[in-house]
Amino acid sequence: MCTAATYQTKDFYFGRTLDYEFSYGDEIVITPRNYQFDFRHRESLQSHYAMIGMAHVVGNDPLYYDAFNEKGLAMAGLNFVGNASYYDVEEGKENIAQFEFIPWILGTCATLDEAKKALSEMNLTNTPYSEQFPVAQLHWIIADKTGAITVEAMEDGMHVYENKVGVLTNNPPFNIQMFLLNQYMGLSPKQPENLFAKDIELNAYSRGMGAIGLPGDLSSSSRFAKVAFTKLHSVSGNSEAESVSQFFHILGSVDQQRGCCDVNGKYEITLYTSCCNAQKGIYYYTTYDNHQISAVDMTKEDLDSTELIKYEVIQGEHIFMQN
Numbered sequence: 001m002c003t004a005a006t007y008q009t010k011d012f013y014f015g016r017t018l019d020y021e022f023s024y025g026d027e028i029v030i031t032p033r034n035y036q037f038d039f040r041h042r043e044s045l046q047s048h049y050a051m052i053g054m055a056h057v058v059g060n061d062p063l064y065y066d067a068f069n070e071k072g073l074a075m076a077g078l079n080f081v082g083n084a085s086y087y088d089v090e091e092g093k094e095n096i097a098q099f100e101f102i103p104w105i106l107g108t109c110a111t112l113d114e115a116k117k118a119l120s121e122m123n124l125t126n127t128p129y130s131e132q133f134p135v136a137q138l139h140w141i142i143a144d145k146t147g148a149i150t151v152e153a154m155e156d157g158m159h160v161y162e163n164k165v166g167v168l169t170n171n172p173p174f175n176i177q178m179f180l181l182n183q184y185m186g187l188s189p190k191q192p193e194n195l196f197a198k199d200i201e202l203n204a205y206s207r208g209m210g211a212i213g214l215p216g217d218l219s220s221s222s223r224f225a226k227v228a229f230t231k232l233h234s235v236s237g238n239s240e241a242e243s244v245s246q247f248f249h250i251l252g253s254v255d256q257q258r259g260c261c262d263v264n265g266k267y268e269i270t271l272y273t274s275c276c277n278a279q280k281g282i283y284y285y286t287t288y289d290n291h292q293i294s295a296v297d298m299t300k301e302d303l304d305s306t307e308l309i310k311y312e313v314i315q316g317e318h319i320f321m322q323n
């Protein structure tokens with residue numbers, strides 16, 4: 001399972017948890033402006049917006065999971081197994097393979113509005129990257145400081161939804177996730193009033209009782225409600241440290257601990273959590289075994305270069321001993 005969220009303070013933040021039972025071998029990858037992006041069904045992009053994100057690199061190809069570009073547009077792919085369906089190549093459309101989707105949007109679009117236009121001209125194809133890396137069944141969140149959308153390519157066509165809560169998890173489809181939020185409309189961060197039975201004396205015996213009923217399990221519909229509630233009630237200062245800290249707390253509300261989600265004897269865990277300051281170009285992250293926040297700042301690199309810039313994911317707890 002995975003969860004993605006947006007967050008606005010003084011700057012715009014975007015990030016995700018990547019939950020899985022194994023890692024493909026991830027790196028923080030900066031694709032500078034003059035790296036040549038090759039596409040299967042269209043000509044290469046010789047120059048494009050620079051981007052940074054988490055990717056598995058095969059040969060010299062960055063296969064991005066989540067990323068944002070130098071203009072502040074961000075995008076993440078999350079599992080959508082059983083519902084995702086891609087299409088055959090179609091004449092007259094911009095045919096983009098599923099694994100090219102993030103580079104295409106982030107390489108060519110500066111804003112969410114431009115991304116919406118690109119989507120209307122695009123056909124997401126079922127072309128696999130290779131035999132070893134077949135088509136991944138995903139759906140996507142695309143966002144900038146003006147808002148967010150969800151993109152779901154399904155058997156009945158490509159759906160583009162306005163995503164007003166600014167969160168995405170996995171199944172079921174986004175319109176159903178939004179419908180399910182109806183069940184939680186009575187929840188609140190404030191203490192409840194007794195609307196249950198006015199003649200019976202009922203007391204709030206604990207803080208936090210206004211949100212009793214908010215799910216805490218790891219299913220994707222429960223994580224959707226939990227993270228939406230957390231994000232929509234989030235309060236933090238505007239500074240970088242306060243915003244980043246709060247963002248990790250938002251996604252921390254749906255963190256997956258080893259042992260709680262059994263996948264045939266293996267355990268799905270939160271392999272990493274990212275938090276991008278999409279306006280400042282910084283990719284922050286923590287991993288399951290490294291709670292210290294590490295970060296890569298894309299603006300410190302030569303963004304006019306032609307070569308990928310890669311940083312290994314720092315693992316292992318870094319404990320600050322005070323005595």
Ligand SMILES: C[C@H](CCC(=O)NCCS(=O)(=O)O)[C@H]1CC[C@H]2[C@@H]3[C@H](O)C[C@@H]4C[C@H](O)CC[C@]4(C)[C@H]3C[C@H](O)[C@]12C
Nearest residue numbers: 001002019056063064065078079099133134135136170
């Ligand atoms: C497994 C990841 C999604 C995690 C997730 O959503 N888990 C939820 C589990 S569940 O459904 O709810 O059970 C996805 C996100 C991005 C994916 C990767 C990216 O799409 C990039 C390439 C794309 C290639 O086609 C396949 C390998 C791959 C390297 C993908 C492997 C894998 O499918 C990734 C890493």
